[in-house]
Amino acid sequence: MSAAIRAERLDAGGRATVGECPVWRAQEGALYWVDIPARRIVRLEIESARRQEWAFAEQVACFAFDAAGRVVAGMESGMFGVTLSGTHEARAVKLAAPVFPASGMRFNDGRCDRQGRLWAGTMVQDMSLASPAGALYRFDEHGALSAPVVDGLITQNGLAWSPDGRTMYxxxxxxQRRLIWAFDFDPDTGTPGARRVFADLHHYTGRPDGAAVDADGCYWTCANDAGRLLRFTPQGKLDREIALPASKPSMCAFGGSDLKTLYVTTIRPATNATEDDGYLFALNPGVQGLPEPDYAGLLPVA
Structure with a gap:
């Protein structure tokens, strides 16, 4: 079950404080991700090791591209349409905003379902409060932000969909939670149904952070605080465990020309950081990923 697979540290990507939301752009041969406290989106061309970054007025937590290469991003105060230029300048326009039930909140983890609707959750940034004020929202192809679809969340994470789009994770x-849930999902209406516990990480190691699903339908989660990647079968059985050099992996995404490279962002803690914490890593886990869908809507030019 444990696999001795070497994870390569990609120094050209730079070191983040809270690296999150890796997104592979096949047409560019590039990986994008965010550094949340730095309020930046970062881009790395894998072959040339050329790095770019764009700064924003708010923290960026999650994002997706549309077919035209524009970006929809979950930030502190809402959903934004973003245009990234080649000169490190970014323009953003607010598209929608939830009514936050508490102060100090922002969007967190987000991904598109197989139909191209962007889903993103919110959280109270001060995790010491353990506030269940977070919720999951759907930003549909028409640019409408839903009411809370799932509420009572403390630190929302781990969004992913099965290959057929009929299971949402x-x-x-x-x-205090450390749970992964699976929902029956109606891909036509974008509605999650019955919820069940898929994996309880109190029985394993670490906390379940960002995730990805491979072509076999298995769910990969970053075990934050444990320096591990854990793969669960569609039946919720742990069948792979890969050790990483960094202690706080935060999110993973498949990329590369054949979608066989797994990219992992990490967090650099404020204290007791290792020399690897905060860097981007790449590894070959021996399985193929799935392309992440673009956002299906048409975003305005920011």
Whole structure:
């Protein structure tokens, strides 16, 4: 079950404080991700090791591209349409905003379902409060932000969909929760149905952070605080465990020309950081990933 697979540290990507939301762009041969406290989106061309970054007025937590290469991003105050230029300048326009039930909140983890609707959750940034004010929202192809679809979340994470789009995965990575749920999902209406516990990480190691699903339908989660990647079968059985050099892996995404490279962002803690914490890593886990869908709507030019 444990696999001795070497993870390569990609120094050209730079070192983040909270690296999150890796997104592979096949047409560019590039990986994008965010550094949340730095309020940046970062881009790395894998072959040339050329790095770019764009700064924003708010923290960026999650994002997706549309077919035209524009970006929809979940930030502190809402959903934004973003245009990234080649000169490190980014323009953003607010598209929608939830009514936050508490102060100090922002969007967190987000991904598109197989039909191209962007889903993103919110959280109270001060995790010591353990506030269940977070919720999961759907930003549809028409640019409409839903009411809370799933509420009572402390630290929302782990969004992913099965290959057929009929199972939605969601986790809560707060130390008091450490749960991954699976929902029956109606791909036509974008509605999650019955919820069940898919994996309880109190029985394993670490906290379930960002995730990805491979072509076999298995769910990969970053075991934050444990320096591990864990793969669960569609039946919720742990069948792979890969050790990483960094202690706090945060999110993973498949990329490369054949979607056989797994990219992993990491967090650099404020204290007791290792020399690897905060860097981007790449590894070949021996399985193929699935292309992440673009956002299906038409975003305005920011």
């Amino acid at each position: 969601l986790s809560d990575s707060h130390p």
